[in-house]
Amino acid sequence: MLTGRPVSRVVSVDGPQGGMREGSVVVAKYDVPDQAWYFEQSGGHAMPFAVLMEVALQPCGWLASYAGSALAGETDLLFRNLDGSGTVTGEVTPATRTVRTAAELTRVSRNGEMVIESFRVTCTADGTPVFELSTTFGYFPPSAFDDQRGLTTSADDRSRLEEPAPPAVDLTARPARYCAGEPRLPGPMLLMLDRVTGYWPQGGNAGLGRLRAEKDVRPDAWFFRAHFFQDPVQPGSLGIEAMCQLLQYHLLERAAADAVPHPRFEPVLPGREVTWTYRGQITPGNRLIRIDMDIVQSGTDPRGPYAVADASLWGDDTCIYRVRGLGMRVVPGTDCVP
Secondary structure: OOOOOOOOEEEEEEOOOOOOOOOOEEEEEEEOOOOOHHHHHOOOOOOOHHHHHHHHHHHHHHHHHHOOHHHOOOOOOEEEEEEEEEEEOOOOOOOOOEEEEEEEEEEEEEEOOEEEEEEEEEEEEOOEEEEEEEEEEEEEOHHHHOOOOOOOOOHHHHHHHHOOOOOOEEHHHOOHHHHOOOOOOOOOOOOOOOEEEEEEOOOOOOOOOEEEEEEEOOOOOHHHHHOOOOOOOOOHHHHHHHHHHHHHHHHHHOOOOOOOOOEEEOOOOOOOEEEEEEOOOOOOOOOEEEEEEEEEEEEEEOOEEEEEEEEEEEEOOEEEEEEEEEEEEEEEOOOOOO
């Protein structure tokens, strides 16, 4: 699970081993520890979105391997998630016993040494639906990463990274305003932001707020040792988790929790589709991660105050991730998504 296994066991597979057959399906189960590190780091209420993404996505990698995708040529290939869209409908809590993931290989295509595969995935927690998504992965020769061009950007996109702002807020110092009380940002192991380098409360295209943040890349970071074996790369899910945490910072700045009894953050806004696109990677050779975020929707519904954002993530000077429709909400501490 980022530092361990997101699959406790594979309970069934329908499809030929080594056959790369569309329609192949794997069903995997993950036994949720009641004292997992990620519960402790996130306040103990629910599994963070990054962990749920890994629970959903890694069975796709198992099925791709079982189907023989990496054996199609003579070159060693690297496995990467390219994009996806999904909707969270529930939460995995310490009371959850088992998360069941069913992943179906829906499309396979090959172009030279590269193999592109699409999957449809559903996750249930003790029988209750919690996450449904579609996603695409690729197998690539290492040479494909020699000239990492990333996503297309404009001059304005790049200028936003250098726009003057008030002094940065150092989150590694664990300031009490953001890292104590309820709700709060995650503990040091899960916190994927080092500093907030810009906050414009009336900024952004919708005038609802714009934020900018950074994280220094540390070659000895725990996730490089855990993902992947002999191919260290930061999980894309942790980049999205950094965006979730920047949304949490935004809600703390606007005092969204003040009128909520025993407030907590949901891992991500349920019932709303999130889409992600990856066109690059963070490795120990990178120096700096930067996130630029626009708040595109803000309000309060019967469950609590929320915000929705679009965001991009940059590895040094290259834009490599883009996420749309990412939401965060403050709810009462005893309130869990059914």
